[in-house]
Amino acid sequence: MKKKWGLLGGCLVLIALLGGGFWWSQSRPTTLSRPARHNRIKQQAVSTPPAKTVKATPWIKLKQPLQLPILMYHSISSGNQLRVPKHQFVSEMAYLKQHHYRTFTTAEAIRALTTNTVPQKKVVWITLDDAYKDNLTNGLPVLEKYNLHATINVITGFTHKRNHLSLAQMKRMKATGHVDFASHTVQHLNLDELTATQQKQELVNSKHWLDTHLDQRTQMLCYPAGRANATTHRLAKQSGYQLALTTQEGVATLKQGRYNLSRLRVTPGMTTATFADLITVTNR
Template sequence: MNYLKSSKLGFVITQLIVLVSLLLLTGCSSRNKEEPKNEGVKARESLKSKKLNVDKVKVKKDSHLKWIHYKEKCRIPILMYHSISAGNALRVPPKQFEEEMAYLKANQYYTLSTDEAIKAFETNSLPQKKVVWITLDDAYKDNYTAAFPILKKYHLHATINYITSFSQKPNHLTLSEAKTMQHSGLVDFQSHTVQHLDLNALSTDVQKQELANSKKYLDDNLKQNTRMICYPAGRYNQTTIRLANHLGYKIGLTTNEGLACVDQGWYSLARVRIAPGIDRQTFMQLLQNGY
């Protein structure tokens, strides 16, 4: 009898052990199935968190400039360069160009894009007190080989005034090079007409072709709205201004010397000519006075 009781008790204990083991195995299996799900949720949450952090940085970067409105009309130095090389009065050597860009960076000048310059003139406001607009006329090849590396080194913005029919000439920028510069965010391209002719010597129809076709070329190929015309050799007349306005240009740049102000006229803005061989003191004076 005691033997039977002992056998029954052993059987019950064995069954309980088996049952507990099954329950434990089921629990482990359940947890193993849930863990990848939890890990996936955590991964998604981590990615969301990272995305939010990136967005915050982007917003902060885009909104750190608070444009300041001024009572008096803004006067902006628009620097006029051409070739970044040596040889004549229109060619500024790379060493001088780098020294001048380094000065702008060290002295905390903000370099405007074309759209920002237009905004400044339209709203009579600036992103900060010390600003400058760097322009290079004619789109020489050395704008890509010499000027562009310097602009990237100091993270400065410049505008290149492009002669659209010159894109196949060996000493001028190709369209591919222009796109590379544009995609960097440090260079924008504006019109310097199709053939670089003196506009004031042309008929109304030919002037219209020069202004309209160059704008269309840049708009189509660079996927933009070209808003500025830079007159070849600074030559223009009232017909040029009327056509520029009609075709959708917002401003026009001349070779008249001085700081740019809308009092000069939206299509008659002055610039600061940078000559080869000037010293730092002269460069500083040009930034302040325009001459």
């Protein structure tokens, strides 16, 4: 009898040991060997697709000299011949978007005119003179909506005036990537009526203000009322500007000279059809 109980007890102990081992193997966390972990990590790395590389669009060399439509706006509001109502500005920007125009930055315009290349066939440069506050309130939302770009020509001595953009507002606009800023001199005086010394002060001081406060290298000058003479052209180059704009009516070409470029005035009441004709040029 004692022998039977001894055999039975041994069997129970063996069963307990086997059951405990099974339970321990199921409950412990699974640990992969070093080669297994390496293989799993390697498989995960292989299965992750590499990031795509975005290639810059090559610019096209033109067979004929570039004809660049440079649009001239001032205030986006109503009241006189220098003010284009917001609804008209909206229609014109919508037209540019719908017809796949590339709107230049200042740097792109300089590149296009000096190398006779373009990123695509339809290009235009939007400029707004005087830096009115409604360029922010009425203009910027439209540029953002249609993903377009414009250059605002700043009278640096007017930034404290109620109807003009402040420095803080210009910084906000620049940060959007839809606007860049160029010089419209310090006091908006007729340059051709000033002495060479006075002209130089207007050109140099406005550029210095923009470079310092907007952390940029200002490359474009827009003459107040389009008024300039040979001295102005010489001083503009000496002051570090790459281009200068007038109010002469027409499409810009480098034959006019870098410091004597024409623009296309957008007037209030202009129909969309007239606007379309205004900017249609042949660059081939």
